Amino acid sequence: MAPAPEIGVAINSDQDIVLARQKGRAKAVELGFSSGDATLIATAISELARNIVAYAGKGRITLKVVNGLNRQGISVVASDDGPGIPDIRQALRDGFSTSGSLGLGLPGVRRLMDEFEITSQPGRGTTVVVKKWRP
Amino acid sequence: MEVPILKQGQYLIATFQAALSDADLNQLRSGLVQQVVKLRSRGVIVDVTAMDVMDSFASRTLREIAHMIRLRGAVTVIVGIQPEVAFAMVQLGLTLEDVATALDLEEGLAYLNQKFKNTH
Numbered sequence: 001m002a003p004a005p006e007i008g009v010a011i012n013s014d015q016d017i018v019l020a021r022q023k024g025r026a027k028a029v030e031l032g033f034s035s036g037d038a039t040l041i042a043t044a045i046s047e048l049a050r051n052i053v054a055y056a057g058k059g060r061i062t063l064k065v066v067n068g069l070n071r072q073g074i075s076v077v078a079s080d081d082g083p084g085i086p087d088i089r090q091a092l093r094d095g096f097s098t099s100g101s102l103g104l105g106l107p108g109v110r111r112l113m114d115e116f117e118i119t120s121q122p123g124r125g126t127t128v129v130v131k132k133w134r135p
Numbered sequence: 136m137e138v139p140i141l142k143q144g145q146y147l148i149a150t151f152q153a154a155l156s157d158a159d160l161n162q163l164r165s166g167l168v169q170q171v172v173k174l175r176s177r178g179v180i181v182d183v184t185a186m187d188v189m190d191s192f193a194s195r196t197l198r199e200i201a202h203m204i205r206l207r208g209a210v211t212v213i214v215g216i217q218p219e220v221a222f223a224m225v226q227l228g229l230t231l232e233d234v235a236t237a238l239d240l241e242e243g244l245a246y247l248n249q250k251f252k253n254t255h
Contacts, residue, residue: 042188061208
């Protein structure tokens, strides 16, 4: 049986952060990622889910299998309908934070993964899509 | 899931049993500091071997724990950070600066014993 193509985790509280990263790790291992890469993916999910809880209150993490030309990978979509990010370039700078956290979230997540995309509209919400390809 | 805190002579040992939520980490922080005060502990070992992910919140909380305990005149050692977790922490840009770390529980105890060898 083919594995479920998509897993969604509703993020409403800090408990859901743990759940989302555990599902992400399990999915990564299932896709054949090394345990080290699975930890990188789980860490990225933890930060993205944390941003949702800290800035938007609630949102969703969706895990998908992605197929490239000769490769397979995992994509993580973190989306919320929160206040959005007024200045994305600033948010992607190391050390920047508005919620009193460490301010490493987004630039750190970018380093953990292979691909990183963010769209945000003030007042509408934020969607971050990250991907990691299996070597 | 609450983290059990064990008293071992002048030391306290807190061992993570599984992945912890933010609430669990906050509880550990207040629990440990209270116990250090109550039991007049000299050293604290936090064993994170079972920690699946060390993200910015977990790492900040561990630093806060170590700093609070230092203000009480005691020493904290974080032990058991797994190689993969350490790798992810560095990629993410997290450091546990000013916090002592050791390979495992045994090394952590050795570190504390060394630190307090003149007081026994």
